[in-house]
Amino acid sequence: MATTGTGTVSVGGPGAGGLGRVVAAASLAIADRLAGGATMWCVAPGWPEHARHVAVEFVHPVIMGKRALPAVAVDAVDPDAVLRASAEPGDVVVAIGPPVPSGVADLLVRARSRGLVTVWIGAGAEPPGDAADHLLWLDGAEPEIARHDGSISLCHHLLWELTHVCFEHPGLLGGEAGPPDG
Amino acid sequence: MADFLYPFLDAEAGDAAALLADLARSADEKAAQSARLRVETLAREGPAIDAAAEAVADRLGAGGRLHTFGNGGSATDAAGIAVLFGCPPRGRPLPARSLAEDPAVITALGNDVGIELVFSRQLIAHARPGDVALGVSTSGTSRNVLAALAEAHRRGLCTVVLVGYHGGDVVGSGVVDHPLVVRSDSVHRIQEVQAAVAFALWEAVQARLEVGAGA
Numbered sequence: 001m002a003t004t005g006t007g008t009v010s011v012g013g014p015g016a017g018g019l020g021r022v023v024a025a026a027s028l029a030i031a032d033r034l035a036g037g038a039t040m041w042c043v044a045p046g047w048p049e050h051a052r053h054v055a056v057e058f059v060h061p062v063i064m065g066k067r068a069l070p071a072v073a074v075d076a077v078d079p080d081a082v083l084r085a086s087a088e089p090g091d092v093v094v095a096i097g098p099p100v101p102s103g104v105a106d107l108l109v110r111a112r113s114r115g116l117v118t119v120w121i122g123a124g125a126e127p128p129g130d131a132a133d134h135l136l137w138l139d140g141a142e143p144e145i146a147r148h149d150g151s152i153s154l155c156h157h158l159l160w161e162l163t164h165v166c167f168e169h170p171g172l173l174g175g176e177a178g179p180p181d182g
Numbered sequence: 183m184a185d186f187l188y189p190f191l192d193a194e195a196g197d198a199a200a201l202l203a204d205l206a207r208s209a210d211e212k213a214a215q216s217a218r219l220r221v222e223t224l225a226r227e228g229p230a231i232d233a234a235a236e237a238v239a240d241r242l243g244a245g246g247r248l249h250t251f252g253n254g255g256s257a258t259d260a261a262g263i264a265v266l267f268g269c270p271p272r273g274r275p276l277p278a279r280s281l282a283e284d285p286a287v288i289t290a291l292g293n294d295v296g297i298e299l300v301f302s303r304q305l306i307a308h309a310r311p312g313d314v315a316l317g318v319s320t321s322g323t324s325r326n327v328l329a330a331l332a333e334a335h336r337r338g339l340c341t342v343v344l345v346g347y348h349g350g351d352v353v354g355s356g357v358v359d360h361p362l363v364v365r366s367d368s369v370h371r372i373q374e375v376q377a378a379v380a381f382a383l384w385e386a387v388q389a390r391l392e393v394g395a396g397a
Contacts, residue, residue: 018206019209019210019213020205020206020207020208020209020210020213021202021206023205023206023209024202024203024205024206024209025202027205028198028201028202028205048261049258049259049261049262049265050258050262052257052258052261053255053258053259056254056255056257056258057255060254062254062255062320062369062370063369142271144271145271145381147262148262148263148265148266148271148377148380148381148384149377149378149381150216150220150373150374150375150376150377150378150381153259153373153374153377154212154213154216154374157212157370157373157374158209158212158213160370161208161209161212161370162205162208162209165201165204165205165208166201166205169197169201171194171197172194172197172198172201
């Protein structure tokens with residue numbers, strides 16, 4: 001059948017490069033920071049719909065009873081300027097996009113130097129492992145295909161779902177401020 | 183990979199390790215569910231996707247435009263579909279835009295006439311009979327998506343909807359030419375597979391336009 005399966009990639013299944021393990025670690029880190037009163041900044045230069053999708057998901061959960069969490073989609077021409085002005089040490093930045101030509105790598109270097117926790121969801125040529133605190137990478141996927149075929153959406157959906165599981169374990173989360181809405 | 187952990191008491195460190203193992207297993211299971219749902223849906227909806235592609239290619243090939251719309255995460259998915267058709271990774275760019283992207287328009291309409299009409303009123307301004315309206319709704323019950331599809335149908339547009347669960351109100355509404363249903367109860371898995379369905383639709387439209395151009 002002409003319409004089935006072409007151009008799609010299989011990601012994150014058992015044995016598919018340990019995506020689950022990386023998502024788990026990233027989600028616990030995000031929950032830990034948000035429980036401490038941090039804000040999550042979502043940046044996707046070139047793929048703005050994904051930054052907005054993540055932010056709306058966290059701010060207004062689709063599942064009744066899940067807490068609203070402070071996430072912001074940054075779609076300014078210069079996202080680094082926004083983070084410089086508004087992000088605080090201990091905040092989280094979730095970047096979504098390929099390394100080229102999005103400028104994500106430089107953005108994350110600067111964000112880390114200011115004390116932000118960094119998460120990078122992407123596809124294509126994989127950046128060095130230390131490019132972000134948590135690197136959720138779709139190996140072998142063509143970036144512009146992964147952007148549109150649901151693969152990138154799967155990554156940030158898992159991040160949201162697991163972050164909320166972590167909130168069910170408040171004893172494991174840090175933060176002096178206590179959970180938002182707590 | 184343990185350097186993200188903040189200092190825990192010993193017991194808590196053990197709990198954290200157990201939680202992380204559970205989370206990783208859960209993520210892998212969800213990813214596998216998503217992959218299975220994608221395969222099932224593309225197989226079952228294949229004929230419907232092909233029929234929609236034929237109609238959409240006919241319209242866009244003859245100068246029609248694609249209007250997409252949805253709410254919340256579905257608004258961002260509608261925006262992504264407009265980008266896929268308008269600025270595709272390969273093939274022919276086609277005129278497409280999302281009606282959910284401009285906060286001035288959305289808030290003006292929402293404030294003045296209500297959220298139910300934010301998309302249909304834009305179609306009244308923009309739509310031509312040869313155009314295509316594509317709504318995205320996981321529930322199939324979003325009233326502004328239904329209203330826009332009804333307006334589009336009334337104006338002679340080809341109407342397509344991406345919908346989840348069991349199709350919601352929209353499938354039986356009589357205003358949708360091509361309902362494409364992702365049968366799941368999980369909003370997240372529905373959205374992931376809706377993207378895959380939209381991608382398959384785009385590929386099939388491109389293939390038909392290529393054949394048309396070569397004929």
